[in-house]
Amino acid sequence: MDDPFHLAPLWEALLAIYNDIAKVCDRHGLRYYAADGTALGAMRHDGFIPWDDDFDIFMPRPDYEEFKKLAVVELPEHLKFVCHVNTPEFKLLFGKVQDCRRDKIETIERETGRCLSNGLFVDIFPLDGFPSSMLGRMVLRIRSIMAVQHSVFKNYRLRELPITGKIRWGLGSLLSPLYILCGQKDSLLCLEEVYKSYPYAQAQIVSSYDCTLSVFRKRPLSKDVFGCGVLHVFCNQTIKVPTDCEKFLENEYGEWWRLPPEECRHPTHEYAERVPWWLGPTKK
Numbered sequence: 001m002d003d004p005f006h007l008a009p010l011w012e013a014l015l016a017i018y019n020d021i022a023k024v025c026d027r028h029g030l031r032y033y034a035a036d037g038t039a040l041g042a043m044r045h046d047g048f049i050p051w052d053d054d055f056d057i058f059m060p061r062p063d064y065e066e067f068k069k070l071a072v073v074e075l076p077e078h079l080k081f082v083c084h085v086n087t088p089e090f091k092l093l094f095g096k097v098q099d100c101r102r103d104k105i106e107t108i109e110r111e112t113g114r115c116l117s118n119g120l121f122v123d124i125f126p127l128d129g130f131p132s133s134m135l136g137r138m139v140l141r142i143r144s145i146m147a148v149q150h151s152v153f154k155n156y157r158l159r160e161l162p163i164t165g166k167i168r169w170g171l172g173s174l175l176s177p178l179y180i181l182c183g184q185k186d187s188l189l190c191l192e193e194v195y196k197s198y199p200y201a202q203a204q205i206v207s208s209y210d211c212t213l214s215v216f217r218k219r220p221l222s223k224d225v226f227g228c229g230v231l232h233v234f235c236n237q238t239i240k241v242p243t244d245c246e247k248f249l250e251n252e253y254g255e256w257w258r259l260p261p262e263e264c265r266h267p268t269h270e271y272a273e274r275v276p277w278w279l280g281p282t283k284k
Contacts, residue, residue, distance in 0.1 A: 002050045005267055009111040010120075011048050013104065014055040015235060017079060017097055017122045021057065021067075022240070024074045030063040033229045033242045035125055035208075040256055043245055047235040053114075053267040055122045058208060058226065058242075061200045064126035068095065078104075080280035082121075084188045088283065089276040093192050093209060096121040100280035117271040119278035128195045129203025130220040136198075143194045144209075221251055 025032045034042055035056040041049040059067060071081035075097065083095040090096075099105065099120035109116055131137050195209045200223075207220040227243030242248045249256035259265070276282050 002045075004050055005053075006112050007048070007051075007053055007114075007267070009108045010053060010114070010116070011235065013099065013108055013120050014122060015237070017099060017120065018055055018057070018239065019237075020076055020079055021097055021122060021124075024070050025059075025063070025067065027074070028066065028070060030067055031060050031226075031229060032063065032067075032124075032240060033058045033226055034232075034234075034239050035123075036252065038239070039241050039245055040249055040253065042232045042234045042239060042241050043249060044257055046233045051265045051267055053269050057122060057124045058127050059124055060206070060226070061126045061128050061196060064095070064124065067124070071097065082277045082281050086281035086283055087277045091188065093188065093195065094123060094125045096123055096277070098277060098280050102279060105278070114267070114270050115272075116269075117274050117278065118269055119275075125208045127200065127206045127208055127226065129198030129200045130205045130207045131198055132204055140194070140198070143197075144191070219251055221248065225251075 022032070024030070033039070035058040037049055037052050037054070038056045041047055041052055068081060068083070071079075075081070078099055078101045080098050080100050081095055082090060082098050084090050084092065105116050105119055108120070131140055200206060204223060205220040206223050206226070225242055225244045225247050229240040230243055230245075231238040232241045232245070246256075
């Protein structure tokens with residue numbers, strides 16, 4: 001397999017984390033699918049994209065919530081589930097399964113010549129229901145924008161924000177009395193509740209929302225695109241991808257089978273400083 005950035009040791013470790021996640025999901029009948037660049041790599045390269053340095057999974061919301069509970073007791077001891085509840089510094093609305101072995105991470109850093117500032121992890125993005133009606137979408141957008149402003153207002157320092165962030169912070173300060181009246185004390189939980197307000201089981205279309213700084217992460221798709229998932233060749237094994245993975249990738253990337261420009265073909269997760277959760281959750 002093509003490996004111009006010498007990422008093979010990292011890929012092997014990420015696949016090991018995925019396999020442990022898959023075992024828990026399969027044991028309990030939970031739905032899960034390779035997402036984003038991982039699904040793209042499966043379909044276009046039969047493995048990792050040669051410059052990809054992470055692994056992404058989608059789970060329908062009910063399965064995601066169940067997995068969060070199971071992860072504590074059923075994942076191997078060295079794997080920990082990280083989210084904004086057990087790691088206050090983590091300001092995003094998805095979860096990570098993090099390998100908490102310092103020696104393992106440092107060994108891979110020596111072998112690849114890279115700083116794994118985020119540690120070894122697999123991202124897990126919940127899929128939520130999305131309203132079908134125009135009115136429902138309008139209401140969701142308004143509620144989302146309100147919650148996003150609240151999140152920026154409560155979680156970010158004004159001097160550290162770009163100009164758009166300062167504008168959002170200003171809107172948040174104007175709306176803060178309303179937040180207090182509504183009893184919205186935890187902005188991330190508030191935003192998560194907005195996204196969970198359209199139950200996955202009843203929804204015809206679904207989407208993934210993962211952060212506090214954008215209202216919608218992905219364009220919504222029919223739930224049938226994900227289905228129960230199918231197995232696809234990936235490196236020397238198989239992984240589960242959406243049932244209609246080509247339609248998912250077309251929605252996500254357009255002409256997904258074409259390679260990006262040469263200047264865009266590089267890893268994206270190497271930073272100068274370690275994140276607080278690189279060895280797992282920061283609180284019990």
